[in-house]
Amino acid sequence: MTTSDLFIDGRFVPAATGRTFTTIDPSTGDPIADVAHAGPHDVAAAVSAARAALDGPWSRMPAAERGRLITRLADLVEANADELAELESLDGGKPIRNTRAMDVPAAAAQFRYFGGWPTKIEGETIPVAVPDTLCYTRKEPVGVCAQIIPWNFPLLMAAWKLGPALAAGCTVVVKPAEQTPLTTLRLAGLIAEAGFPAGTVNMLTGDGGTGAALADHPGVDKIAFTGSTAVGREIGAKAGARLTRVTLELGGKSPNIILPDADLDAAIAGSYQGVYFNSGQACNAASRLYAHRSVFDQVIEGLLVRIKEARVGQALDPSTELGPLVSAGQYQRVRGYIRDGIAEGARLRAGEVPGEPDGGFFVQPTLFTDVAPDMRIHREEIFGPVLVATPFDTVDEVVRQANGSEYGLAAGVWTRNLGDAHTLAARLSAGSIYLNTWAPGDPAAPFGGIRASGIGREMGRAGLDAYLEPKTVWTNLTSR
Structure with a gap:
């Protein structure tokens, strides 16, 4: 078996403790690979790297270049489609006919759609009643985002979350489900190949304890979680106590x-x-x-x-x-x-x-x-x-x-x-x-639920807005 490392600050590195876990082929019950198990030290390193990228090269990058990198990632997903489809099937038990026809093409489509957004994020000039005043808004990235991915659509859900966050100018720490880490780690390699600045995207593999440490970290500005309603309630309570922005896409009984x-x-x-x-x-x-x-x-x-x-x-x-x-x-x-x-x-x-x-x-x-x-x-x-x-x-x-x-x-x-x-x-x-249909999808169409099915929306403009913070600027035009 091979060992897969964490992806922190643009490099693949073992967990600080050297701890690993084994990912299993659900078609056979046999082990596939040992995967690094991130602990609190690794979470801190990933959040620190994301903050440095946010304050450094990623925030200084022109919007058009940010969009070009996201589109380049879409190209790389398509170029490596066969490998990604096989990994997704091997690690999660999804039929290969589905991962080839749906999961991988849909993930590429997410990146391609959001690759067009950075140059279209605009503020507004507001005609306020105050005389001799210019009032306008800026839309700025929320900041460092923790993104916790489920096991049922690991590659696609990673694309759902990464696309809008990167388009908005955020930096991210992604934690895939412990059952299905392999395509997310391969995606990290493609992110490095695309040329994203180090620290812009970080990938931490581990169990629920890793996710909890990430959600608890004070350096995280927003949490995006897809998974069970029970865990979503726990994350929502933590986010509420710290007044951290949160998006929750949870369960259903449709x-x-x-x-x-x-x-x-x-x-x-x-x-x-x-x-x-x-x-x-x-x-x-x-x-x-x-x-x-x-x-x-x-x-x-x-x-x-x-x-x-x-x-x-x-x-x-x-x-x-x-x-x-x-x-x-x-x-x-x-x-x-x-x-x-x-x-x-x-x-x-x-x-x-x-x-x-x-x-x-x-x-x-x-x-x-x-x-x-x-x-x-x-x-x-x-x-x-x-x-x-x-x-x-x-x-x-x-x-x-x-x-x-x-x-x-x-x-x-x-x-x-x-x-x-x-x-x-x-x-x-x-x-x-x-x-007269069931569950068609498109990157432009918002998705999410109400009540115990979640808070907020993913995909489309609504999904992008979840990663943007409006800032209002007031200017007295008569000041000298």
Whole structure:
């Protein structure tokens, strides 16, 4: 096995303590590499390097040059697409067909989009009522940003966070999830190759203790976190106590509604992909299905046909549709929910209770019906290939059910009636509404949730603004 180091101040270095951890191939359960485990000393060194870059070469760089470097990084991601796709699949269990077609191209697209922003960040001249006064605003970088990345889309989420932060002129310390550090570290190499000044981007690998030390560091001006709601609440509390700016993109239990007039073939296909894509390991997975009673049985039968045909297998097999879950811990978590669903009386229509893992962490696509609203499988985020399906009779009823959750990340509606579609888009409480589709994306479109699904937005202008601090300048024009 090889050992992968931290990336601090433009160099790859071992952890100060020499401590490492092992990253595992979830398709086989075998070790891939030993990775440096950052501790408090490494966190301090990375934050110090980011501060020096912020006060030095990065802040003095013209906006056009900053944009050129970000665009150069997009070029390098594309040039190394095959390697990045294989690393992402090997380390996280994501099917290679998906990492090649979606994860890597989407990451490059993020950098390319935000590479166009630095020359377009403008202040405003404000026509104030005070006589003989010039009042204008400047938009300045927030400062040193801690960015904590999840394991389900490690390369793409790194791009989501790095792109706007760098475009705004911030410097960053990135902490990837301990389950999936490899593509983030390879991205660090590409950042160095692109020519970013040392310290502009730093990468710290480690566990939750590393992330906590980073979030606690007084030299951090903003925290951006994607992950579980439980950890997000802890980070939000810390940020609130220190009055540190924070963006939180958290969990979901997203409702997906099929009205009786929907194109059922499209609705079934979209609902299947909406929940089982990435083996259900997506914060905006369509994990609560509500189909009108008149079409409910037809929808379930259509889903069962697709589930039966699903190819579950090793991530590097090009024919694999659903890969393994990311870790033994996640496997046990999902297995526990399936057991609970059966024990609480839900009807298991597809899938089975997984046994002890034999090599990889594979869970078959699972479907429950006869689900009561108070069941854990209906209320809580499972983050696995598990769908709960419920019939409804009226629109008012399904709106109450859909909104009756602590989460509010996404919601979907399938109907041929545009009036019904847009009326429901207004009534559903979520950060993203998908009409006759599920989870399309674009770097220009904001993404985020409400309530327990998070604070703030990523991507688009809203994502950029999260890394900018407006400064108001007042000038008395009569002073000599």
